[in-house]
Amino acid sequence: MKNLILAADVGGTTCKLGIFDNHLDRLAKWSIQTDVSDPTGVVLLKTIYSAFVQKLNELNLKMEDVIGLGVGVPGPVDFETGIVHGAVNLNWPGDVNIREILSQFVNFPIYVDNDANAAALGEKHKGxxxxxxxxxxxxxxxxxxxxxxxxxxxxxxxxxxxxxxxxxxxxxxxxxxxxxxxxxxxxxxxxxxxxxxxxxxxxxxxxxxxxxxxxxxxxxxxxxxxxxxxxxxxxxxxxxxxxxxxxxxxxxxxxxxxxxxxxxxxxxxxxxxxxxxxxxxxxxxxxxxxxxxxxxxxxxxxQLGNDAGIAGAAGLIKTYVIDEERVE
Amino acid sequence: MKNLILAADVGGTTCKLGIFDNHLDRLAKWSIQTDVSDPTGVVLLKTIYSAFVQKLNELNLKMEDVIGLGVGVPGPVDFETGIVHGAVNLNWPGDVNIREILSQFVNFPIYVDNDANAAALGEKHKGxxxxxxxxxxxxxxxxxxxxxxxxxxxxxxxxxxxxxxxxxxxxxxxxxxxxxxxxxxxxxxxxxxxxxxxxxxxxxxxxxxxxxxxxxxxxxxxxxxxxxxxxxxxxxxxxxxxxxxxxxxxxxxxxxxxxxxxxxxxxxxxxxxxxxxxxxxxxxxxxxxxxxxxxxxxxxxxQLGNDAGIAGAAGLIKTYVIDEERVE
The missing domain is CATH 3.30.420.40 (ATPase, nucleotide binding domain)
Structure with missing residues (x-):
């Protein structure tokens, strides 16, 4: 049974990453440095994907048990499409279609929102x-x-x-x-x-x-x-x-x-x-x-301080996939 | 197949009543005088029910084809329960459980909201x-x-x-x-x-x-x-x-x-x-x-003027029953 949620809170310096269960209880939390070298976003998003692969392996968890991936980013996001319309702190001058890019690596739902909305959702669910x-x-x-x-x-x-x-x-x-x-x-x-x-x-x-x-x-x-x-x-x-x-x-x-x-x-x-x-x-x-x-x-x-962002990124999957009964 | 919506916009002088199809196209619209003699609300709500029975008969429509009944009232409403916490213009000094009272007569879903919310929903759907x-x-x-x-x-x-x-x-x-x-x-x-x-x-x-x-x-x-x-x-x-x-x-x-x-x-x-x-x-x-x-x-x-209220009362059934796929 699928029961895992991946969450990324992408910041200008570090990306906070987390693995949660389907009740939003956190199983793992760690950070990676934010790679701002690539204005298309592909390099950073691929790095994030690789970090999840590695951590799931370390914890003996399986990618096929993942329900979805939630991402918070510091920029204006089109929630329907998962496109961020530029993010100064990430050195993304133009549109980056986060959902499309990440969908090349995984085949579960991906939800993207701006960091303020993600933090609010984190405080709602777990704070x-x-x-x-x-x-x-x-x-x-x-x-x-x-x-x-x-x-x-x-x-x-x-x-x-x-x-x-x-x-x-x-x-x-x-x-x-x-x-x-x-x-x-x-x-x-x-x-x-x-x-x-x-x-x-x-x-x-x-x-x-x-x-x-x-x-x-x-x-x-x-x-x-x-x-x-x-x-x-x-x-x-x-x-x-x-x-x-x-x-x-x-x-x-x-x-x-x-x-x-x-x-x-x-x-x-x-x-x-x-x-x-x-x-x-x-x-x-x-x-x-x-x-x-x-x-x-x-x-x-x-209550959550800097952890609100990943809790909320995971909360996107809880709110828009699990609670909507869209788990495949 | 169920395909009818009943709608009532309850005002201090008249009640506007309507029958709509499941796309919110209006099949009938008429008014009855508001009976403010009974502070428990039962008499008025029974009169409204009887008016619907009569009009459905006139139009050769069947009560068993009704999906639900939406009601707008001039007072503060608990949307979850369908209770209005008093309505000065209706001579209702205390709580009136509109959903419970009307459920004695019918067995389809009943949704109740205040008249301002109903009017807004009417303008959204049809205005x-x-x-x-x-x-x-x-x-x-x-x-x-x-x-x-x-x-x-x-x-x-x-x-x-x-x-x-x-x-x-x-x-x-x-x-x-x-x-x-x-x-x-x-x-x-x-x-x-x-x-x-x-x-x-x-x-x-x-x-x-x-x-x-x-x-x-x-x-x-x-x-x-x-x-x-x-x-x-x-x-x-x-x-x-x-x-x-x-x-x-x-x-x-x-x-x-x-x-x-x-x-x-x-x-x-x-x-x-x-x-x-x-x-x-x-x-x-x-x-x-x-x-x-x-x-x-x-x-x-x-755009709808005084018709926004019944359009929105019907809209409650469209929004919370039909679009939520809760039609029985």
Missing amino acids: AGHNADDVVAITLGTGVGGGIISNGKLVHGHNGSGAEIGHFRVDFDQRFACNCGKYGCLETVASATGVVNLVKFYHPKLTIKSSILELIKEDRVTAKDVFDASKKGDLFCLFITERVANYIAYACSIISVMSNPKYIILGGGMSEAGDILIENIKTEYRNLTFTPAQNGTEIVKA | AGHNADDVVAITLGTGVGGGIISNGKLVHGHNGSGAEIGHFRVDFDQRFACNCGKYGCLETVASATGVVNLVKFYHPKLTIKSSILELIKEDRVTAKDVFDASKKGDLFCLFITERVANYIAYACSIISVMSNPKYIILGGGMSEAGDILIENIKTEYRNLTFTPAQNGTEIVKA
Whole structure:
């Protein structure tokens, strides 16, 4: 009986690989270096395939017991076809048809999604989402990304731009330019970059003393500095932390009246700031959000960290092959 | 072979009833008066059943050819169970288990949803949604409601508060109280009531002459008056129309980065305002929205009007019984 899932979380430096059983329990996890020498992607994908062959052999597992292979990649993916429309970090300037390339080596189903969606699916299945049918994950890192799961399925939308949570306007003063070409996106005020944007904007205006003044002057302040100083009671940093929390809470309040998830999962580097950020988010969320929509919804920290990606890559096969009863 | 769908759109004054074939082509449509005398709902639901029996007889159709019955109601519905948690307009103060009550009379599947979700599903299947898998409908009436369809399925969320599009804060000055108990909700500035709110707020502040001044003074101005005067070039009304359009465009821009629908369908009384409103919405939407998420998305007017409700009630059976291959 087929009972294995292969999973690859492809990153710019390393590829995390995993072998899971059909209940998404992990049997093996390891990493290989990402080969970015080939802009067509063929070399890297063949290397990944070879790594799976070798590991299955080592573990006395058989390729014919594999149900499917899930792949997460750092770029915009057409979920229907498995084509990634370029991936800067992988040195893939153009389209790479991951499903087609990998299908030359194997004959089981291959599902491909972007890394943010994969991480959200991982947290749903094996992390803070407790396998609820309606879960939203927000990644607060250098940028702001996310994944929305409704009725147990990822929301890709008609052209794959679903769950681009970092890119709607929340700063109507449009103070900061976003990488996307617009101004005032959530990402410009609620990411690690956004924290620094707010620090630079407010510190000349406020007369509050701050322990991070030297860092600001030397232009080397980070989001972590701000949250660490907040925890020690630095008033300027608390002010910034509250601003950031309010923006994130606003996004959560909108998510609640749109998707009404059971869990809103906050992940990414910034979620490591701990209670100082998350408790401020919860307070403003309760204040802002339509009462029926916030009932029973929990804002929680991500649990899987860097393992969310492979758990979610495996989750693609669980969700779209096993649960759909498409196992051959 | 079973090939019929029964559909009921239950309203406070009349119930619209319909018989459809399994492709959602309508075979019959009629109305009965809504009997609001019984707070348990049994009398009304039995009357609806009897009306279907009579109409099927008239048309020489057989109850045993019915695949299922879809019902839309004006109240919060638990989609899993078919229970409506009260419906003010029907004089139902408490829970009414519509599925259980109707199952006493028939033995085919019964699906129940709130009227906004039903209308959205109707527009998806037979109206402006062209049967796309990702469609969002916004109803701009006395309030603002909506329905979100992702991956072909309605987004109910974990407690049925999905697609409560009227209830997130967009007016950060929180000038107007919302029926929901919060301030500044989209509904307070982008519904027919919201138009009047904005008129009353701005007219003492602006020195622009307006043709609707008498109506404002006599406190009987309506949203229609504002849009009609806008079309004739009234500058004050154009100013209000632009404000309203900008709020709706903002909602559309968020919807695009969350659900990324192919069609955003604007319905309800206010959508009758025509180009003066919708063209302003489109302009601001293009300005606001994350470029990849707006590509290929169309903002369109609803096509079915008052018939969206029964089309969508029938659509529940198409979506959740026929397309899921659950026809017995």
